[in-house]
Amino acid sequence: MISATDLRLTFGKGTPLENPALRGMSLTVNQGEFVTVIGSNGAGKSTFLNALAGEVLVDSGQIIVDNLDVTKLPTHKRAGRVARVFQDPLAGTCEGLSIEENLALAIKRGQRRGLTSAVKRQYMEQFTDSLSSLNLGLEKRLGDKMGLLSGGQRQAVSLLMASLTPSSILLLDEHTAALDPKTAAFVLELTTKIIEEQKLTALMVTHSMKQALEVGSRTVMLHQGQVVFDIEGKDREGLEVKDLLGLFEKQRGLEVDDDSLLLG
């Protein structure tokens, strides 16, 4: 279970560019939930994810991941509990390393690394099995450099890497946004498949309201660094983008002026 309580974070405090990104953000995600997070630009989606991952530390508030207070822990000390897929397909993998080396890095996520050989024979079966589930033929290219793969293939491998070892939560940061529509659909389908099969707890930030309603079990909308609404179960079934917009306006008395939320 992940619980974030009253997170506050201001960038550039005391400067003319002062920007309060999180203003009392609270959210609890239960074991096995798949939450989709939407919000316009500057709503604090990415900051929230970065705060959960440890890339930024919050000014105040508390983050608890499976009974451990991680609020003050740096990224690498949380990595055993928090798995992550980035928006940029190039960010989640090392292009200079081979596919098997990238997977070998991921299989030790959050564990001690010693001086024994990194790519061990005993991993090979798991590597080929999980790669062949992608149906991209990558299981025959274990020794190839990651840089030879396309953006979509790399994002698919990033997703595998994030799910290679168990985690308390999987963070997906608009991980299909940088891909072409067909590849994005493939990666999204793969995402839901992996999350269902492994019964993962996941938090997916997306720019598309449509996508946010299509996948997952719960949808949260952020606005100005806070949760403005949170729907799940029966309330969420059959909901459409225009209903979401209506909800948003009713809650806040605001007009949604961000076109990108309506499109896509």
Place this chain on the structure above:
Amino acid sequence: MLSNIALYGAIETGLIYGLVAFGIYLSFRVLDFPDLTVDGSFPLGAAVAAVLIIDGWNPWLATGCAVMAGMAAGAVTALLNVKLNILNLLASILTMIALYSVNLRIMGRPNVALLTEETVLTPWYDLDLAFHQVPVLLFIIVVFVALILLWRFMKSETGLAMRATGANARMARAQGIATGAMIVLGVAVSNGLVGLAGALFAQSQGAADVTMGVGVIVIGLASLIGGEAVVTPSSVVRALIACVVGAIMYRLAIAFALNADFLGLQAQDLNLITAVLVTLAIVLPGVRSSIAAKLSRNKA
């Protein structure tokens, strides 16, 4: 033409600079950390080894201490960068400058002669080899052992974590890698290798001198870049071999330039030749590929 002695001499120093190139490969290539500490850690290794040998220490033990001293210097640079957020290049310059004073303090004077002392080379002169062949044999063994150890390390879990740190720090952190610790370890090992090179250089040349580090970074980079132009570094082991090949090539090129009477070059022209060779090594691969591109365009 080169005399036999000049040829072996060039290979001997080439092998020593191969160790320097290993260190520079680790910092510049693996960690993407431009580290100039080496100009200070090379004479540091020489000074530590020389002073301890004169003090009657076992030369291998003294050389081991030189490695440790180099590692400590590298760790200081990395900590300035990681803990105090000083720009990596600047952090290394600060350590390098500080080491000049440290080296003078260690030796107590600008240079220490080792000509009459027992060094790591002494027992090897009992072998049935010519005087100028002995250091080459010993240094081939040292470089080979260092290459194998480095190669195994790069393939280990920790080594892979270090490569990921240099290539994609954000991803490395997300995989639970303490990137700061990796930078400290990597820059320390890098300067440990350079300290080893300095210690061996002092013992083979018969003296440690506080100015012997000037330009080591340039020579090491020249070796690295030159080697990469000849041996494509498509894998770790090829990259390491490129370091040694590049360093020996570089010393041979220098020896030829100084020995070619028709060029009229003298020993004091060494740094000028170095700069010209480094420039060529950096520019030529680009020129070659642009010529190749032009040729293929013309064909098409």
